[in-house]
Amino acid sequence: MTETATQETPAAAATGKARVATIWLEGCSGCHMSFLDLDERLLDLAGMIEMVYGPLVDIKQYPDAVDVCLIEGAVATDEDVLKCRKIRAHTKLVIALGDCAVTGNVPSMRNPFELAAVYDRAYVENAQLNKQRPTLKLPVLLDRVRPVHEVIKVDIFVPGCPPPADAIYFVVTELLAGRTPDPSLVTRFGK
Amino acid sequence: MPREIVIDPVTRIEGHARITLKMDDNGGVSDAMFHVTQFRGFEKFCEGRPLTEMPALMARTCGICPVSHLVTASKACDALLAVEIPPTADKLRRVLNLAQIIQSHALSFFHLSSPDFLLGMDSDPAKRNVFGLAEVNPGMARDGIRLRQIGQTIIELLGGKKIHPSWTVPGGVNEPLSAEKHAKIVAMLPEALDIARRTINWFKRSMDGFSEEAASFANFPTLFMGLVDAKGSLEHYDGFIRICDSRGLVVQDMIPGEKYADIIGEAVESFSFMKFPYYKPMGYPQGIYRVGPLARLNICDQCGTPVADQELAEFKQLQRGAVLSSFHYHYARLIEIIYGIEYIQRMMADPDILSTHVRSRARPNRREGIGVAEAPRGILIHHYKIDENGLVTWGNLVIATGHNNLAMNRGVLQVARRFVDGNKLQEGMLNRVEAVIRCYDPCLSCATHALGQMPLRIELVSPSGEVLDEISRGA
Ligand code: SF4
Numbered sequence: 001m002t003e004t005a006t007q008e009t010p011a012a013a014a015t016g017k018a019r020v021a022t023i024w025l026e027g028c029s030g031c032h033m034s035f036l037d038l039d040e041r042l043l044d045l046a047g048m049i050e051m052v053y054g055p056l057v058d059i060k061q062y063p064d065a066v067d068v069c070l071i072e073g074a075v076a077t078d079e080d081v082l083k084c085r086k087i088r089a090h091t092k093l094v095i096a097l098g099d100c101a102v103t104g105n106v107p108s109m110r111n112p113f114e115l116a117a118v119y120d121r122a123y124v125e126n127a128q129l130n131k132q133r134p135t136l137k138l139p140v141l142l143d144r145v146r147p148v149h150e151v152i153k154v155d156i157f158v159p160g161c162p163p164p165a166d167a168i169y170f171v172v173t174e175l176l177a178g179r180t181p182d183p184s185l186v187t188r189f190g191k
Numbered sequence: 192m193p194r195e196i197v198i199d200p201v202t203r204i205e206g207h208a209r210i211t212l213k214m215d216d217n218g219g220v221s222d223a224m225f226h227v228t229q230f231r232g233f234e235k236f237c238e239g240r241p242l243t244e245m246p247a248l249m250a251r252t253c254g255i256c257p258v259s260h261l262v263t264a265s266k267a268c269d270a271l272l273a274v275e276i277p278p279t280a281d282k283l284r285r286v287l288n289l290a291q292i293i294q295s296h297a298l299s300f301f302h303l304s305s306p307d308f309l310l311g312m313d314s315d316p317a318k319r320n321v322f323g324l325a326e327v328n329p330g331m332a333r334d335g336i337r338l339r340q341i342g343q344t345i346i347e348l349l350g351g352k353k354i355h356p357s358w359t360v361p362g363g364v365n366e367p368l369s370a371e372k373h374a375k376i377v378a379m380l381p382e383a384l385d386i387a388r389r390t391i392n393w394f395k396r397s398m399d400g401f402s403e404e405a406a407s408f409a410n411f412p413t414l415f416m417g418l419v420d421a422k423g424s425l426e427h428y429d430g431f432i433r434i435c436d437s438r439g440l441v442v443q444d445m446i447p448g449e450k451y452a453d454i455i456g457e458a459v460e461s462f463s464f465m466k467f468p469y470y471k472p473m474g475y476p477q478g479i480y481r482v483g484p485l486a487r488l489n490i491c492d493q494c495g496t497p498v499a500d501q502e503l504a505e506f507k508q509l510q511r512g513a514v515l516s517s518f519h520y521h522y523a524r525l526i527e528i529i530y531g532i533e534y535i536q537r538m539m540a541d542p543d544i545l546s547t548h549v550r551s552r553a554r555p556n557r558r559e560g561i562g563v564a565e566a567p568r569g570i571l572i573h574h575y576k577i578d579e580n581g582l583v584t585w586g587n588l589v590i591a592t593g594h595n596n597l598a599m600n601r602g603v604l605q606v607a608r609r610f611v612d613g614n615k616l617q618e619g620m621l622n623r624v625e626a627v628i629r630c631y632d633p634c635l636s637c638a639t640h641a642l643g644q645m646p647l648r649i650e651l652v653s654p655s656g657e658v659l660d661e662i663s664r665g666a
């Protein structure tokens with residue numbers, strides 16, 4: 001794993017920087033916010049990595065030859081499954097970032113309920129007009145929300161809700177240094 | 192031949208929102224649909240959980256404004272316990288809530304929107320992010336990062352964690368403020384105020400360059416809704432709901448939060464997981480209203496702190512009556528940041544703030560409780576019912592961004608009408624559509640495109656599925 005993390009891609013060779021992507025699936029964005037809590041260390045990181053995809057930057061397509069992808073959130077819809085597969089196919093190291101990605105966490109709390117009852121609460125019981133289940137050009141919810149590793153292979157798990165900024169920094173900088181980080185040193189579930 | 196244009200924030204790989212524009216027979220745009228594509232089910236899966244779990248659980252609806260959900264859920268739980276929380280707990284919760292408004296507004300202004308102001312709406316998309324900002328104006332990037340950090344650090348000092356603290360609880364807060372932490376908070380505030388004043392001065396000087404945006408960005412009459420205190424001042428934690436019209440006249444005032452269902456209805460549209468709240472007395476969709484920083488400044492009589500009040504007086508000069516252009520959400524955010532810092536300074540100067548009596552204890556005394564507060568993006572409502580054991584049986588959440596749903600759809604339509612011409616999609620359209628949405632700083636439970644630029648692809652599609660035109664922004 002260490003080798004693949006540091007092995008140069010043509011694009012990385014061009015800039016000398018590691019190509020990093022981030023993505024949000026079924027999460028609250030808190031894991032991305034924790035990444036932003038790196039504060040001025042963000043500017044230092046900008047010299048070492050190239051953000052090639054994700055809500056933090058403006059690139060429209062998941063690119064080829066991504067070195068590391070940090071995934072926030074669980075897998076909750078048909079579209080999430082497709083996104084995961086695409087990421088896996090184009091990424092060397094996939095990191096499950098935060099409890100939602102690692103275990104399903106809060107989003108998976110809907111699993112014991114019938115999907116119809118979950119929809120009905122929001123769009124029938126708690127609505128006054130046009131009661132209906134929205135479907136037009138919208139993703140289809142899976143019956144059961146799943147952690148990322150049930151859909152694709154995950155290389156590194158970083159628990160926490162969210163993982164603290166220091167833990168994210170540790171994982172990313174270890175990878176940049178060509179080492180395989182052990183996130184259990186700096187995180188705990190639910191923290 | 193009616194056609195549709197679909198704007199998809201990418202090729203399937205990202206995005207919890209997309210846009211469809213419907214064309215009429217004459218090639219004009221007849222309708223805009225802003226699809227929110229994430230649905231999570233909190234209102235259902237809270238069922239069976241003890242009420243004491245609600246604040247920490249509901250905070251997980253949003254990682255950008257978790258404190259708003261934490262505080263609002265705690266207020267709903269106070270109502271279930273039927274307790275009055277200690278005065279110091281009330282003040283501490285206010286400080287926490289305002290610290291979050293500071294950090295969230297800083298994120299919206301500096302990290303997300305300032306690249307548009309500094310680099311221009313049509314600049315290279317690869318540079319239009321916080322890293323690009325750092326290259327062209329490192330001072331401003333550092334200011335933004337620092338201001339957000341100060342807000343986050345106050346949250347951490349009070350709640351033990353920057354994101355998802357679980358410090359506010361039913362009946363108050365679970366730990367008093369120590370003298371040491373108090374001193375740390377006080378020490379950061381002057382720097383925060385300096386940054387905020389420097390930024391608002393810069394923004395006011397730069398605003399002339401954006402007169403076209405100000406004139407055309409979701410600039411239409413609507414109602415405005417938000418909280419004010421008993422004196423009509425800006426309020427973020429408690430108080431009463433006030434509604435003003437586009438002339439700035441009060442339509443309804445002094446409505447207690449618990450009565451929200453009398454004035455707010457929620458409609459469903461088949462194309463979005465986000466519901467469409469409307470002002471009930473005017474019906475749907477005529478009862479369109481806006482919430483958030485612009486609405487709060489439009490409805491309040493004064494801020495109640497000195498520097499913010501000077502700024503408010505200037506802000507109100509922009510337009511007679513209410514300030515209507517959604518472009519001015521940005522300006523309003525900066526004024527609220529100043530207010531937040533000044534208000535926290537005032538709270539910190541109150542000797543009572545170090546009192547150790549910060550929690551009232553009781554068992555559940557009521558079966559139904561409602562909490563209302565102002566989140567960064569607008570008024571937020573949590574409503575729970577419990578059984579005799581204190582287990583939740585039902586929940587309803589009316590989320591800040593949701594209130595602006597009708598207005599966001601209308602704003603997109605307004606821009607699309609200017610930038611779609613027959614079968615052709617004009618270049619400027621992508622940035623404009625995105626920028627209009629960004630004015631509202633939408634926090635769609637995922638907020639994918641609230642952060643950074645929204646990667647967009649627009650397709651003009653005929654009924655048979657044939658792609659007539661295509662345009663995309665990015666690499
Ligand atoms: S792990 Fe926690 S912080 Fe991260 S997305 Fe899930 S709920 Fe939000």
